[in-house]
Amino acid sequence: MRRVITYGTFDMLHYGHINLLRRAKERGDYLIVGLSTDEFNWEAKHKKTYFSYEKRKQLLEAIRYVDLVIPEESWAQKSQDIILYQVDEFVMGDDWQGKFDYLADETGVEVTYLERTPEISTTQIKADLNDK
Numbered sequence: 075m076r077r078v079i080t081y082g083t084f085d086m087l088h089y090g091h092i093n094l095l096r097r098a099k100e101r102g103d104y105l106i107v108g109l110s111t112d113e114f115n116w117e118a119k120h121k122k123t124y125f126s127y128e129k130r131k132q133l134l135e136a137i138r139y140v141d142l143v144i145p146e147e148s149w150a151q152k153s154q155d156i157i158l159y160q161v162d163e164f165v166m167g168d169d170w171q172g173k174f175d176y177l178a179d180e181t182g183v184e185v186t187y188l189e190r191t192p193e194i195s196t197t198q199i200k201a202d203l204n205d206k
């Protein structure tokens with residue numbers, strides 16, 4: 075079984091997230107999502123999420139492409155996750171192009187960056203709603 079992993083905040087879930095998750099799943103048989111906790115989001119990304127971790131987890135677990143959701147609590151956990159879950163491929167949107175290449179050296183995992191879906195982002199949604 076080919077295992078794939080990706081990470082993110084996935085706040086205010088939208089079709090850009092779904093496009094990423096669908097393509098990530100297509101690269102294997104089992105997709106793990108490292109979901110940023112509320113604390114990690116704030117401390118590491120200075121992002122306040124609209125939905126709590128539990129709500130964002132509930133939404134992700136309802137997606138047919140997602141097989142397992144684990145908490146993302148630090149930038150440093152990826153290598154141990156990849157080893158622990160015997161992951162074959164690490165996938166991220168290409169806004170992260172190159173940022174996680176080190177994982178291939180550290181764990182031997184295949185690292186893939188997929189094209190982001192244009193025009194849609196949680197930030198854009200919030201901005202559009204404020205203009206209404």
Ligand code: C2G
Pocket residue numbers: 081082083084085090091093094110119146149165166167168169170189190191192193194195
């Ligand atoms: N994404 C996308 N197209 C969009 C928006 C997001 O393909 N229009 C992808 C991002 O590239 C990312 C995933 O969806 O791979 C989740 O996006 P975010 O929730 O914004 O995640 P991010 O804040 O980038 O956190 O350790 C990695 C971080 O947790 C990633």
